[in-house]
Amino acid sequence: MAVTNLARNLRDGELVIKGLNASPTLTVLLDEGDLSWTERQRTIEIKDRGSIAAGHVRQGDEESVSLSFSAKWTQLLGRSANAADPLTLYETLTFAAASGIASTSPDGQQKTLTFEFTVADPAGVASEKIVFTKVYRESLTMSEGNEANLISFTGRAFITAPAISRI
Amino acid sequence: MLALHDISTTLHAYWLSAAPAGVPTMLSGINAATAESADWFEYWIDLLEGAVRRDAGPDEQTLLVTVHCFSKQTRDTLRAQSLADDAVQILARRTLPIHPSGDPDTTTGYVRISEPSLQHLTRLHIVERQQPLQHVVVSFTARATAMPT
Numbered sequence: 001m002a003v004t005n006l007a008r009n010l011r012d013g014e015l016v017i018k019g020l021n022a023s024p025t026l027t028v029l030l031d032e033g034d035l036s037w038t039e040r041q042r043t044i045e046i047k048d049r050g051s052i053a054a055g056h057v058r059q060g061d062e063e064s065v066s067l068s069f070s071a072k073w074t075q076l077l078g079r080s081a082n083a084a085d086p087l088t089l090y091e092t093l094t095f096a097a098a099s100g101i102a103s104t105s106p107d108g109q110q111k112t113l114t115f116e117f118t119v120a121d122p123a124g125v126a127s128e129k130i131v132f133t134k135v136y137r138e139s140l141t142m143s144e145g146n147e148a149n150l151i152s153f154t155g156r157a158f159i160t161a162p163a164i165s166r167i
Numbered sequence: 168m169l170a171l172h173d174i175s176t177t178l179h180a181y182w183l184s185a186a187p188a189g190v191p192t193m194l195s196g197i198n199a200a201t202a203e204s205a206d207w208f209e210y211w212i213d214l215l216e217g218a219v220r221r222d223a224g225p226d227e228q229t230l231l232v233t234v235h236c237f238s239k240q241t242r243d244t245l246r247a248q249s250l251a252d253d254a255v256q257i258l259a260r261r262t263l264p265i266h267p268s269g270d271p272d273t274t275t276g277y278v279r280i281s282e283p284s285l286q287h288l289t290r291l292h293i294v295e296r297q298q299p300l301q302h303v304v305v306s307f308t309a310r311a312t313a314m315p316t
Contacts, residue, residue: 027223
């Protein structure tokens with residue numbers, strides 16, 4: 001059987017953040033399971049003297065993918081405060097020097113990361129990996145809450161769609 | 168995965184170490200002799216509910232910890248309230264390390280106890296038992312979180 005009919009949910013997902021080549025990777029363990037991305041398509045409507053029926057549509061400019069997720073916050077500083085501490089999310093997303101994370105884009109360009117989102121098939125048949133390359137940060141919001149403080153990331157992947165593969 | 172046994176042991180041991188001297192506590196599975204006592208506690212973990220999480224995320228459990236405060240005293244009509252205050256003082260907003268059975272040097276997680284909720288049930292016993300019995304229930308929600316592995 002190629003696929004299963006079991007709906008995937010947040011339990012099945014795992015988000016890994018990677019820098020360039022050998023720089024450290026971070027598996028996000030305390031994320032809320034709210035990763036969201038949007039693939040946009042721009043279209044130019046050409047109307048014929050105001051008529052849609054006689055008009056046509058053309059492809060517009062390509063659009064990058066917007067994505068967001070949030071994670072519970074344990075500490076902001078890990079290796080910056082103690083080299084023996086595990087890598088922390090805040091340090092990775094902000095490219096803190098102590099984290100050792102390296103941008104996937106060349107020097108002089110905006111710093112970017114690779115996000116790998118794996119969705120495991122609960123039946124173990126058709127797991128998938130969704131890879132977002134050249135992810136840059138638009139905002140990083142730290143907020144307090146009753147149960148947990150949150151780090152909320154919003155950004156864009158400078159690609160038109162993530163690369164999805166069966167694993 | 169946090170074991171219910173370890174969570175219960177943590178909460179029971181802490182309570183027994185801090186409970187007011189001279190006031191017996193009835194724990195689940197243990198019958199305390201309350202006939203001789205004017206005051207006593209009953210200490211329960213009524214609910215344990217797993218939080219939704221990633222497969223790779225740390226185990227989290229939401230607990231309901233309930234302390235029933237009983238008093239048969241007739242002169243001090245606010246004795247159960249005093250016992251409830253003691254329970255709040257002992258448990259509210261505490262964070263306790265969870266140790267696996269027989270290994271006090273290892274910490275597998277923490278229990279974080281939140282603010283209390285109190286219910287005064289004395290009047291029910293007056294109706295049912297036709298004898299004075301003060302009864303105040305103190306409830307706490309708590310969250311047990313496993314250490315990342």
